[in-house]
Amino acid sequence: MDMNEIKDIFFQECEEQLAELESGLLRINDGDTDPETVNAVFRAVHSIKGGAGAFGLDDLVAFAHVFETTLDCVRSNKLQTSSELLKVMLKSADVLADLTAASRDGGSIDKSRTSVLVKELDAFAKGTPLPASAPEPVKQEAPAEPAPQATDDSGFQPVPFSFDGFEDEAEAAELPDEAIAGRSVFTVRFKPRSDLYAKGNEAVLLLRDLARLGDLQVRCDIDTLPPIDQLDPEGAYFSWLIRVETDKDEEAVRHVFEFAEWDCLIEITPGSDDEAFSAPTAAGEDQPMAPVPFDLSMLEEEPVVPAETAAAVVVPIAAARPAAVAAVEEAPLAPPSLPRAEKALAAEAEKKESAVAAVPAAPQTIRVDLDRVDRLINLVGELVINQAMLAQSVVENETGGSSAINLGLEELQQLTREIQDSVMAIRAQPVKPVFQRMGRIVREIADMTGKNVRLVTEGENTEVDKTVIDKLAEPLTHMIRNAVDHGLETPEKRAALGKNPEGILRLTAKHRSGRIVIEIADDGAGINRERVRSKAIENGLIAADSNLSDEEIDNLIFHPGFSTAEKLSDISGRGVGMDVVKRSIQQLGGRISITSKPGKGSIFTMSLPLTLAVLDGMVVTVANQTLVVPLTAIVETLQPEKQDIHAFGPTQRLIAIRDTFCPLVDVGHILNFRPDLANPIDGVALLVESEGGGQRALMVDAIQGQRQVVIKSLEANYTNVPGIAAATILGDGRVALILDVDAVVTASRGHALSSEMTLSATG
Amino acid sequence: MRVSGNDMCELIAFTIGDQEFCVEVMAVREIRGWTPATPLPHSPGYVRGVINLRGVVLPVMDMSQRLGMDRTDPSQRHVIIVIQTGSQLVGLLVDSVSDILAVAESAIQPAPDVSREMGRDFVQGIIPIEGRMVCLIQLNALFGSIESEAA
Structure with missing residues (x-):
């Protein structure tokens, strides 16, 4: 094991310690008085300091030392915790994380921020009344650690060491x-x-x-x-x-x-x-x-x-x-x-x-390279496909009554399914790390906007595939920023409204019918529909006399180029806010919606698939091609009757479903599989819910059945295909394409499919 | 591939109609028979679709159409040459694989200056072999334009 590997392990451990540190501080902030919590926090900082010392990361050591000194005062009850102290400590935890990252990746951090915090921490440590005989709260460095740098003005004095x-x-x-x-x-x-x-x-x-x-x-x-x-x-x-x-x-x-x-x-x-x-x-x-x-x-x-x-x-x-x-x-x-x-x-x-x-630790864990897990997942994907192919060829060859083969096949199927589930479980991770990162975002934004915010998280142990987690952070950050910046009022305004000056931001994760649902709820002003409406009219997004429901108005904020921020700030409101969020969530196969009550606050709800590796789909036939439609998009399927179909203009057709008229979209036509529109009566309509409200009936020729399919990227060897989300391999060994429902619905609104895709590819 | 001392390169030759072409052997991952491809919507005509290559979704390109000739009507006898360029795999649909050639680099003549797109873009050079003419295909040119055309 060379030095770099050891260093890598150190940084991995730092991440864990930092997480421990932050959650500990938050617990104390919430009134946890258990001395063990303080100890855990202290230990985390101390371990980082110790490790950093061994690698000669002097900046990190110096800051960790000051931090640790103050923490030690708390630990020894020389210093009472107060909300001011915890604020400083949480900020210090952020700086410590920055310093760790800077030590790992190179780069520099804002020195002034560090020195301000050092002074603040120091003031807390020094401001403690000490018994006359007690030593300075500043402790000696452990011998193995290098002396702290000049940033350390905490009164630390190197102890001359003599062997005499x-x-x-x-x-x-x-x-x-x-x-x-x-x-x-x-x-x-x-x-x-x-x-x-x-x-x-x-x-x-x-x-x-x-x-x-x-x-x-x-x-x-x-x-x-x-x-x-x-x-x-x-x-x-x-x-x-x-x-x-x-x-x-x-x-x-x-x-x-x-x-x-x-x-x-x-x-x-x-x-x-x-x-x-x-x-x-x-x-x-x-x-x-x-x-x-x-x-x-x-x-x-x-x-x-x-x-x-x-x-x-x-x-x-x-x-x-x-x-x-x-x-x-x-x-x-x-x-x-x-x-x-x-x-x-x-x-x-x-x-x-x-x-x-x-050492026999209680729940044993190993660190595994993610590539290895991915390889395993791919192999299991192959296994699932092969098993399906085998099953199909047995049916086709009609070995008929040979019960041994069928029995074996059934068992194989069960085993395959179990292996698949277990492998997926390896990748499943709690959303906790992402949620914890949000704590910092909230603190920073609250500082910048002068708002008083408390972040409450729930269900942080909800598990979801690692790839989903990795991609969750960005949209979540954006939404949190948005919620603090636009959603919550200033403390003065809140006080004037008779609300608690401290705004509450609630971040919740839970499983619901095979998906993970994440909610971001604020108790702020809610969406100002008047302003959204007038802004949308101003920007030409809607006609001045259009009649929109409250829900439709709320969802306008996801429209590209929409921003209600009166003053543009660094935080959010550059006019690319929520549509970017929506797009990145859609790329994950997710949906986002908003509900808002004026004066009470807004709730953003996003629902994401638990994994990006498999998908429950409906296998359909369109113009002799087999397509897979994600099951989550389908509301219901129906067999159109002649009297339900109504022509609407030269090419459009609507289908009547329980007294509402819904545009009919010929999938085969829109994907260029056939030049003419098919006769709806010969096919099946899939009622789908599209983003931003509104339903569409997708016309397909026939339904083959429901199946779990392994998602294969088209981009790996080819390129993005308009209207197609990905590919999969079916039981007959052939490739089937997975329909991108939202892209097809958007295309049906009159945008050409390909130009829409070009826009999203460049944007 | 170059053999030290002699500047030889090894090539795989294939036929399209009555013409002969070749690609560098190092770029070829495998050669397999034709299987029906799943067509991709909104793709250029020469992209025949995608096939399952042991779990990999492999796009297949009709070489005849790509080089500006007729669209191939593939049968069991047609073959797909699986090519690797960079990290991507692409299948080339051709009539048949005819030969493996070892050619001195000095024997490769520059492509003639003709205005047809084939001569200009896709042919890196031509090689005379026993009275035949084999065109060396420039693979990068073949794939470089897929993305822009598809979008």
Whole structure:
């Protein structure tokens, strides 16, 4: 594994940490007072800082450090959370994400924004009233991390690090009864849980860090070590009793265990506990151990000793135990040197890898390259087609009563379906990451527009295909911006209207009949139909005397070139807003609509297919060609009677359906499969719902049946075909085209199909 | 394909009517028999439609019509030469595959300066072989214009 791969993993983990960070902050914002939430937030920032330090990403380290400092104040209850603080912290989380992205992709970020936040964070950290004896809230850097950059004006001072202290260790180890003047003594009881090792931490490294603070006396308690046959190779059995004599404070001692504190029992008490040190160990067979001066050189040379997980596996424990004790007693004292520290780090990294591999985590996950999953999906698609072909040829060859073949075929079909479902499930992902990203968008827009907005998300664990998720972010961003910018009123206006000055934006995801439905609801002013109407007339979109229903007026905002924003802003309202959204959702095979109540707000509802790989379609015949019509578009099918068909002008025909007249569209004609219009009475009409309201009856020759089909791109080897959404392969092995219902309906309104498509291809 | 030292290229020759053409062998992915294609609406006439090539939707182009000659009336004996250009696969409908040629690059003569679209756009050069004449097809020119014409 080379450095870049490790770095990639770091950035992947950063993404997770950032998500954790944001959701944690939001939970706190919503009134979560669980200290574990604060801890989780702190951990996230700390992990990013640690990793960034290892890769020398100084900007990231510097900012994460300041952020972490403030978070630490919250964690230690020195700083009360307030909505102002959380606002700053959420912004800091955004900046941290930006910095991470900038470190990954190159590029730069707005330095002024960072420095403002650094000052704000700092003010919060500093503004905390501190007990007289307490140290600065700013903590020391972990030794492995580079010093923060100049942006760090938080009062951080590099701690001069000297190895001199170790030279006196032999003397100091003579168990001085009194602490040297100005130094304090702490007793640390440290019992790691197996998690500590599983996460790649190492007791020995912690002890070594501790030794840097001053003089140590360490005693290892091995009483709980079970006989070899009961020993869990990945368990943790040792505990340590440590006497630290240092000129640092308790905070510094605690800081050593910072990475580990969730995975061990740690108890730090001021003063020396000589009694504990002199007490014999409970296990009778062992010699009472004298407190052993803890030696650092041994740690590198005999990593086996404290690394009990490793030792337990490698050597019989009975032999290992005396060896361990002997090593501790005999090993000479030597000051640690820097190269050794590096070696230890490398060893740690190595251990981390092996430990991670061995740990049995509760819900196990693996990272898989998306290409591999896509390949699998393609293969399953082939399997589905082949199975259908096989089934058809069996029917055609009329092996007839051969029940064995039919039975086998049936089972194959079932298995294929199951495999397909399972593979699709691999790609199914919760919409959570996208929803979380929206939180940031809302904050930024709210800041820019001076509005007060709270984003409420629901159903963020709703799962949908990864490809859909990836394409969801853009239209969603656009709609959220639109909702904040146009939908919600300013706080003053809201207050004047007797509404809560804080606007609420509700983002909901749910499954409904094989599709995912996402709603964006605001409690703003709703659509001003008067203005939309007059604007549409002004822009020539509708005739001045046209009679439109409220719904039709609302849907005008999806019309290309429509924008009601009075002032054009960077945020939205460049006149390309909602039609772009609508188009990108249609490209996903989705639909979007709006409902609005004046004064109460608007709800945008979009419904999307759960996957872009398969589609439920109605297989129809048109001019001797087989076409697939997406089932979701079809409202109903009907057999036209002669008296239902009415001529309308020279070429148009309408069909009467329960007293309403609906334009009839000859699919074969519009796709140029036949030059003349077919006789409607010979065919079947599919009533389809088109975007923007209005129904059309699509004329086809016959219906063959309903089938789930695998979507194949036409663009891969050819190009976009007007009126055709994609292709598929049917049971007879032939390619069938999937009809683009909306394009056909649009074409039937008089736009030439090809020119319409050219526009959308360039636009 | 070039063979070191000799500047040879290998070509696959095919016939359309009584004329002989060839393409570089490296561009050819496979050769298969004709199967009925699904016509694509609003496509240029020489695009016969799409066929299923083991799960890949493959557009098939009528070479005869593309080169300005008659539209092919395909039968079982006609073949489709599957060509790869860039990342795209395209099938060329021709009468039959006739030969595999190894030709010195120096033997390829420039296309004559005629005004017909075939000579101008699609023929990279002509090769004399044992008294026959084989036209080397320039593949990129063949596909470059599909998109603009289709749209």
